[in-house]
Every structure is written in structure tokens, then in C-alpha cells.
Amino acid sequence: MGIETNSIYDQPASRGSQLRAALTWAVNTSPTTVRSRVDANRQGVAGWSMGGGSLEALKADTSGRIKAAVPMAPWNSDQSWPEVTEPVAIVGGQSDSVAPVSSHAIPFYNSLAGPKSYVELAGASHFFPNSHNPSLSRMIVSWFKRWINNDTRFTTFTCGFSGSAISSFRTNAC
Template sequence: MRHQRTRTGKRFGILAAATALAAAAVVVPQYAQAGPDQQAAADDSYQRGPDPTEQSITAERGPFAVSRQAVDGPGFNRGTAYYPTDTSQGTFGAVVVSPGFLTSESLISWYGPRFASQGFVVLTLETDSVTDQPDSRARQMLAALDYLATSSAVKNRIDPGRLAVMGHSMGGGGSLRASEQRPALQAAVPLMPWENDKTWESNRVPTLIMGAENDLIASPGSHSERFYGTLTSAPEKAYLELNGAGHNVALSANTTIAKYGIAWLKRFVDDDTRYEKFLCPAPRPDGNINEYRDTCPTG
């Protein structure tokens, strides 16, 4: 089932130059120009980058060189935008990543360059307070997405119709709430999500939930698995449980989280069916994955 896109735009003020930091380049290989076959395929989707392989999707850095810039704006505290330096491939989808309870942006900063180097604009969020609840994090994530895509210094690199949310713990709960409130989002990736609300029947965004087998804070049985079971209106959904992992597994670089998070965003934000092979057939349990459930995305 192909997720239908709703293209909306919002106008906001221009980011004041005084709040922007100089872009700092992250050294990764620069992406080569797409060949004729890739360019033709891109006409029907938003393919960015070469054909993916197991090696490319699990690498610490993808094919795009990345820069970063500090961002602040209305409705959220602040964050760091990571973005591909290449402008020859057109615009990119954007994702905001929220930390969890008592967690600062620094602990989710690894998502920025890793995901941006695969062809996304990524904002890692510093929330108003480390004690913000999921509803507050959802509000801030949506405000940050709007500002990033329509008013920030990197807005010209972003397609405002291709936006997604991602978050850990209460940030994961916030990503569920944000996607429930805004069904035009293209994807959501809650990581070890924590939320008092256990029912998400009205959520219509393709959602990949990741849980941790040994999570004592947001146990899969009380949170991730229950959330997944109620996503009855989502056009596609998946549940990945990390083998032997605890709640904070998402706060440092993790190849399994990166691989499947990137694949999900590529498939639904970029509509790039080249990444479907990592999601369907469903990955089998192994040393990294304890359990995987899905509706198996189809082109």
C-alpha cells in the first residue's frame, strides 16, 4: 500500500542571522551524480543516493557529505540541523528527533550526521525542559518541523511535504502523538516509546516502533507492543524488538536502529522502494533482533 502524500506549507518569519552558527562540515564521501537509470527512477519517487547495499545502510556515514547548523525558532527550544551539502539532487525529506525524559540533545546527536549522510535533513531537538511530557514533546517536534521546513536557513533544502518524526522514550511517545495529530506526516519511528495513552487507533502514519527486550522503564509488554497492536489505521507498521537491550540502547550509536530507521524513512519519506528489501520479507530474529512484526510494505 503506497502512503498518499498531502502537500502543505506554512509561512513563518525568516531565521535571524544572529542565531545561526557557521556551518561545520562533517567529512564523508561526496555523492556522485546519479546515472540515467537512477534519474529516471527518481521521477516516480524521491530517490537520493546510489542503490543501497547492506554495507551502505549499516555504515557509520552514508554517501552524502554533511554540514550542521544551530537552529532555534517559535514553539520549540533549539536544536541542531544536519543536512547534505549536495544541492544537485533536489530537496530532501526532513525528520526531527526528540530525546526522552531527563535526556539532553547531546545523547541523540549521533542520529544527526548518520541519518543526514543518507539523504535527509535531520534536526536533533533540545526540548524546553528535560522533564517535558510526551504531549509537550509532540508540540515542539511539530513546531520544529514547521520552522525547519519553511523558515530556517536550510529550508531550501527541504521538501515540506516529506516530513517525519522520531524520538526516544517520552520523545517516542511524543512522536506517536505528533503523528496522530498530523496525519500528513510521512513516517514516524518511536524508539522505546513511553506513553500513558496506550491506544493509537486513529494514527494514520506509517510507523516503525522499536522496543528493547530488557527495558525496565518502557517495557515492551506495557508500551511498544501494546502501541503496535493498536495502530490499526496505519497504512503500514512494524515492530522491532532489540535482543537483550535495555531502555537506553538508543542513546549511543547502534547499527540495528540506524539500519531499520533509515530504511523506514527512505521507504516512506522518499517513497524509495529500493529500501523495501530491508523491510520485506521481514528480517529474521538473530543476535540483534529478538522479534519482528510487520505488515510488509508493498510498492
């Protein structure tokens, strides 16, 4: 499901709370047709721009239900995430001037304690999630299938990002 933030000025911690609230709504109070298709014990979060909000959601989740995250072009004033042990795939844009990867995505990746991957899209600006991008789609779907569904068949698809569309790839999860 997708959410709209309360304000474009919300900070990452607020966005993380909003992501967790959306998951709680889907599990507990959504219409029955939605609720009947939701597995309360297998949840994931993703976010763009202040995609660091997905890291905030993982950090604040005490239920253990949020199993994985994919922050895209993440920004957060908190640069260190050693308390996050769930699987995280960070996707950054090589030419992101809003949340430069050297100041945000890469330090976030380096500080994470659990399974992690970092994909940097060659030449991509901060707005790469607004356009069709097969590498981004591959990472999001494969990462969630691998870590939320615990389907190891998808490990192959979360590994080995290379080619002209990728400027950097690193992982400890392959």
C-alpha cells in the same frame, strides 16, 4: 535535525508539539541555506524515551506532511493509537525497565492502523539509542527512505529482522 525538549519532564503530547514546531521552523523560518533543502511535503519524526511524542506528532498533524515515524523505547500513558494511519516503525529494548515493551511498545504497535513494524532489540535497555546499533540504524534509515521518499527499493531493508541482535520482529508492511 535534532531538537532539545523544553524540559526533561515534558509529557509526550508536549514533545509531539515540539517535534511539529521544529518541522514548521525548518520549512518556514530556518536560514535560507536550510530552508532551500527542506521538502515541506515529506516529513518524518522520531523520538527516544517519550518516543511516544512522535506518535503524538502524527496524531496531531492535520497537514498530512508528516509521512512516517520511528518511536524508540516509547513511553506514553495513552496505549491506543488507532487514529494513526501513517507508517510507524517501533523499536523497543527487550530489557527496558523504564518503558517495558509489554506495557508500551507492543500495545502501541498492536493499536496502530497503518503500515507498521516492531523491532525488539535483544537484551537492550531503555538507553539503547545512546550506543552504536546497526539494527536501529538500518530500521530508521530504511523506514524513512521507504515511506517518506516512497522508495520501494528499501522495503527489503525494513523487513526480515532476525538473528541474535533481535528478540522479536513483526510487521504488516512487507
